[in-house]
Amino acid sequence: MMKRITLNFIIDTFSFLILIGLACTGAIIRYVLPPGTGGRGRLLHEGRGGEHIEQLWSMTRHEWGDIHFALAVLFIILMAIHIFLHWTWIKSYVKSLLRSSRL
Numbered sequence: 174m175m176k177r178i179t180l181n182f183i184i185d186t187f188s189f190l191i192l193i194g195l196a197c198t199g200a201i202i203r204y205v206l207p208p209g210t211g212g213r214g215r216l217l218h219e220g221r222g223g224e225h226i227e228q229l230w231s232m233t234r235h236e237w238g239d240i241h242f243a244l245a246v247l248f249i250i251l252m253a254i255h256i257f258l259h260w261t262w263i264k265s266y267v268k269s270l271l272r273s274s275r276l
Contacts, residue, residue, distance in 0.1 A: 181258055188251040191244050198241040206234035 206229060227233065232240075256263065 177258070181255075184251055184254050184258065188248065188255060191248045191251060194244045195241065195248060198237055198244060201229060201237050202234060202241060205229055206237060208234065 206226060229237070
């Protein structure tokens with residue numbers, strides 16, 4: 174069986190990578206393929222004659238949104254596992270906070 178510290182490291186590493194993916198897909202949705210502009214990207218084509226972008230790497234805004242959503246669900250699952258793996262520490266810390274606030 175895998176050591177708990179190794180499992181924590183793997184979960185935390187994947188969580189960080191998923192978070193990077195969320196930031197990247199969010200930026201693509203927000204700045205490269207924003208809604209209501211007919212595909213006119215704000216960052217990539219600002220000041221370049223207003224070229225229209227309807228796809229990035231053969232994917233539309235909605236397809237990028239699907240990836241973004243899937244990454245968000247995966248991130249929530251990984252965070253739930255992270256909290257589960259640290260639950261003993263969380264309980265101890267909250268108890269210590271409650272004890273110190275009574276003094």
